[in-house]
Amino acid sequence: MRGSVHSSPMAGEVRPLPRAFYERPTEVAAFELIGKILVLKQERVVLSGRIVETEAYLGADDPASHAWRGPTPRNRVMFGPAGFSYVYFTYGVHHCFNVVTEREGVPGAVLIRALEPLSGIGLMRERRGGGRKDETLTNGPAKLTQAFHITRAHSGCDLTREPFFIGEENSFVSRNGGASILTIRVSPRVGISRAKDKLFRYYDASSLCVSAHPKG
DNA sequence: CCGCGGATCTTCT
């Protein structure tokens, strides 16, 4: 790892966020997830990355959301309790990973769009194809699922416990002497055809791992 | 740097 990504704690120092963290308005959860750490422990390797970009997808009032027209076999987990994963397959090629929000019965999810790789980087590079820079391993919603091998088999997982969870750095471990500042910016969501005006995308303004901005 | 098209399959109309 070079200076291109933050030095950071290993996954053993990361504790899962409680379910209450996700039982909030989806936009709030999306905002609050910036800077948290995604961890997936598999076959002797701990994959982890710092979340630097998210998008909120709501329910009946959000035509860009899978939950817009009500529950279907695919999206039903979005209507369930918060803190569970929702993974879907799209374009015949890609998987996208979300975290369910809101109380049970109210649909909502946060799309995890980009990470800064923290651990398991060698395995990520193998899976993404050699010769890539660290900052291009997980800087897109389908890139990070490829690096982590997240598929529909990972949909419906409880993300408040091992081995697949989102956590927070142990506060005893300080970054930059505890002086780091997080600036979160807001923008329209990427790659949608409806509700383009909603400012439901959140990202770390200083991260090199945010997915490519659309023109403008 | 920018724009374009192909890949490839699930889901819902």
Added chain:
DNA sequence: GAAGATCCGCGGA
């Protein structure tokens, strides 16, 4: 039957 919460490689400026 069409669109899709995407990515990559190619060709041109």
